[in-house]
Amino acid sequence: MGEGKRRNWKSLVFFSVLLIFIIAGCSTSQETHQLGREKEQEFDQGSRMKFSSLSEQKIVDFAKLSKVWGVVKYYHPKVVSGDVNWDYELFRVMPSILEENSDVNSILYEWVHSLGSKSISKELDVQYQFSEDSIQLSPSTDWSKDEEYLGTDLSLELSKLLDSNISEREYAYVSFKDDSFFPSMGNENPYSNMNFDDTGYRLLGLFRYWNIIEYYYPYKDVIGEDWDRVLLEFIPKMVDGSDYDSYFMTLAELTTRIHDSHAYLVGKDREPITDYFGTYRVPVNFIEINNQIVINKVINKCGLEVGDIVLKVGDKNIDELLEDRRKYISQSREDTASLFFLNLFRTEQKNTDVTVIRQGNKRNISAVGSQQDINFLVDTKSQAMESGEIYYINAGLLKDGEIDKIMKKWWNTKGLIVDLRNYPSSILTYELAKYLIASEKEFATVSVPNRAIPGEFYFLEPLVSGKPQETNAVYKGKVVILINEHTASQGEFTTMSLRNTENSIVLGRPSAGTDGDIRIIMLPGKIKTAISGLGIFNPDKNPTQRIGLQPDIRLDPTIEGIMEGRDEYIERAVELIKGGY
Template identity: 35%
Template sequence: MNLYPGVQNPQVLHEDPYLQQRKPDAGYRLLCLFRYWNLIQYWFPDKALIGEDWKKVLKEFIPLMLAADDELKYTLTTRQLIARIHDTHANFTTYNRIIDSLRGFYLPPVNVYFVNELPVVSKIIDTVLAKASGLERGDQILAVDDLSVAEIIEKSLPDLPASNRPTQLRDLALSILRSTDSINTITVKRGERVFNTQLIRGTVKQINLWKFPDFPYQRNTSFSMIAPKIGYINLGMIRNKQIDSVFDVLRKESEGLIIDCRQYPTDFPLDAICRQIYPRSQPYVQFPTGSLDYPGAFNIVGPLITGKKNPDYYRGKIVILVNANTQSSAEFHSMAFRQAPNAIVIGSTTAGADGNVSGFALPGGLTTQFSGIGVQYPDGKETQRIGIVPDIFVERTVEGIREGRDELLDRAIEWIRGKNK
């Protein structure tokens, strides 16, 4: 075991993946459990936030691992174990044919987004198949074949590794309409009308559920004046080299700025932006990190400082947009941006998984990871599982999705303009 230079997250060394053991015997299965349990026990900085006694989890999983006597059972039992640490970073990190085959290779022609515990059609991916399936944007899915969505959630969520329920639903949205069958029956609610329809799926070669974000400015804009006197920075596309020129424009032409953190950053513009929106340097984060001398103990590193003395800092109102897609580095950026004067966060619960990850192998060629450092505000307030808590909570609605509105962006514009504070 070592710690990565600088960041100080655990570097797991010398753990054999036992690639030849695709169907591990009882000894290797127990080795999987013990290896995973010990790494979490002594090196996971957020173990206290798991929500249960980790020692009891060990006792619970010994008979489960012994009973997992084929490749399918072993894979699923290991995933159940991973899910128990409630970390959105924690999952299988390489392609897993067992999990993929269970989900099926036929994909729906639509994206869905959970609203009030029901998946809602948020985007049409394949217009031909969606029309043949009788689906429109804003349709609520009530059931798939004979299973209600509530039953699917109850069955699926315990096995979905994530820090919180909204993020579990985010991930479930990617698979709930996936299937081993090309056609099956779903129950749909459109307004007051409830009806059954045949969902016609396509193959993975036909349909790419990750193709585009829901709104055009999220896929083709790094910076724009999205409304009169209101600037818009897309964290998913903005580059460090753009920041100085962007803020030259903002100082001249804007009264407010929206920073959209609902996508993962392609660069790391945290310091470049904070130098523009902070009047002076200030601490924004600290990290609990593991100890090589005392495994299981964690030292606080930091706080880190960003920004600089800047009498010409940006004085307009600032809104940071977040939702369940705001994860890891996007959360890290958000917690720094929110500490600027006149800045607030608008949106919904974020993924609650911040900090650099530590990966490792398990017997049978399985690979996984966990959040290797804790991430806290300088006052010690946690972000793991909790996420970046909005100042104004705004979630998408069925009506807003049907009408194609970005309700978080709309609320941000209202706030900047002084409406409905």
Template identity: 55%
Template structure:
């Protein structure tokens, strides 16, 4: 093409652009001008922000942005319908707030108004309008009424959003699978190519997680944390680093503040929090007895023995190691969490000097670690015991079809031991309850999110188990001992809650893990996966299970002597209880 033709084409295109611009309504001229002047960021490639320190005022302003953004994300029609991209809106607004002398309230107000949506108040309809007595937790949104902090205009706009009561959330950041309260967070993008020195993306990770807990974690109001203060505390922490390790560990520390033993964090190469404490794990499991770390299972030849009381690893006191690692591990209680059990005895090198108390004598063992994880497990198979008088059922090694067969074959035994120290693979809460609980009996209350009111969880109808009119087999007449301890978690706790309603049933052991509710997984920037308990579980009187656990009727503390001798003191005590003449009563 000749040079003259190129010039002519450029002039023609410029004229057409000018003609199109002049055809815009006057009200659109300003908007178009602003769009042309605003810097365009390719947020897929990065946020364009790097900084590592903030003034106290800026920390407060970013905390306000995080809360407003979260409220918008779960309440505004354009975010719920996917018309607006919440992450892009966050980055654009963050750029403006970081400017010197930024009027934060004005910026946030302009942002809300720019979405140009008329919020029409919707009256709550059944089933989303519930009695106050049916509300398990209410949203913490009273701050939107603070006109002094937000300014009158911003407060008014945010308050309007709370009246929208949107129930159709198919494309939302939190969507619901069906008419139930089970929800999904699949819209959260993992940003595989995130650069870990990108401060904008680091803040996005913090604000995403904080708001998920703020609106969609059933136990948020009972975890003992001031969640607003946690947000402010973690802003300087998350921006301080510039690499993957600092980002991952800061997020791990954040998850620890949720106090939920269901929680884990999995990052690059599918490595979780436990992996950050060392490449190798001593191939043992341990139990805490009176504050001491006692080896109770050994899975390989590593130099450690049953009953060893761990004192130090490579010269560092084991209690100091435990305190440090708990900083990054979410635990419903300090004696629980599968991640903690896999983390405490991890080491950096293949071999470590481990000081132990072995049968009253302090020695130093050269212990060897393995590259694979070792976890507590009950390996005893389901079997008859005591000359056929007792049947032992290992719930972690059973399949659904086995329950009916076992109960029919062993219906005349003197007693039944149901071991819940392994995670049950079957729905024993209902199937086995038909043999043990004489009539339909309430055993739990669940709470599910109210999709019309983000941040509210409502109690569902009570969960019921036991014999029904359609049950075609006899009620088991023998004694039943349920074995529980700190490894009994989630479904295992639900099973214990159900079966304990049987007439001749007793719970033996230590309190369960106190982490229950269907697990919900989601992604954080940097392709990091995490999870939380997704709905609440309570006893029929609304008493908590989370952080407390199911309590035993008979408390049993393992002994160092019993561990040294290779005894399973739980099973031995269960047999003793069944053999006694006394009838179980609760």
């Protein structure tokens, strides 16, 4: 099959799967036969490694161990095939690495070399060969060629291994099923009975996560962190603790370092990381205006009022509170993240002192917390406005098939307002686009992992939306798309599609900068986390992650408007449509 045809065929497969890209992928199913790694039992009851501190040199040595372990995990045929329990092999080599004055390079060489290299093939299937301009991300494996760092023998061993080019990965720790682009981490053992004072298993949790990001995270190049330094930083943090809470919170802090609002952490008893901030939440919504946290909605009567500027909650001023939450809740951008917004005002006690500025005066309020769910939903229903001249669509409240009924009934309106400040309840990316865009137009480019070369991501053909064939039968009115910091993931993907409408304007504030399907990761101790698994880019391949989509017209709500109960986004959209832009 020619490269162009092969790419187009793959794009069709991807297109059908991408319609549900926000849903976490299913774990790869296993065959009934038992893999070699599943027969191992030596460390089922523990790694037999317990220590509470490391010298500076040993931190460096364990970081090297993690990096070498990661290369072998994803590149060696015996590990990829499931023949070897690579977690348990880590526990076997750890004691030698821990010894003072040990020859770490020689130990690691003998360890890797013992697996053998006869089965390593250097042939790369043409299906997984991509031109340089198609490569979005390349493996960060240059360190493996550094003989000063690894020694000659280990460096040569790893260099050979990096040419293994294995495309069949059904039983690998990160697997691919059939022709799927989606990587699955479902073959990782969650070690539900882990003892949390077991240093070996604690480090396994760190090494597993660090290497998944190293080889299977499409946005590794924009996280804004030196990922090697993160490893060095977290080894002593992981070693220092000896209980569940210290392990869980260290992992939470680690997940924030990829700066991805898709990241979350759920504990062994299915408790989210946010429970650690308290079981009560002050039942309000807030918005950031001019670097101030302003209450913009009171869900239940609690003592706070719309328009209050929050200065302090309990014994922490607002800046301390923001910093504390950001340490454990991942954010693509500092002004975004659904988990962050929902849990800023979590408290241990039902009643909490809150200091605010209310109508220019500083006041101390005894706020009453609640244990009910809180959301930032814009609850304005889809409706006709301005005597039927304009129709407002709330994407978060749509039912399946409703968009077809709306467009047929309100086809001749002067304008549409498409509100994407909520997470879309129905997939509008293609369904609404076919009414607005006269012919198919590129709106996004997607990068996917090269299953044969861990660490490499390549671009698929650009995605298109709009009518499949050119026609004049499209909506002729103006279209205003509303976005803000809550517009994330599918909301951003939808915005990228609909902004190709000829008479459209994107109004509001930059979006969350969090796009791509969610990949689930199980860590030792039955702890679950997630990452954005595929890369989403503009058609010109410029990134959206951590940047967000930029509005054509920026609009920041005002405290005055909030206190008057006005939705300034909708008001401004109506003005734009009536004025003809």
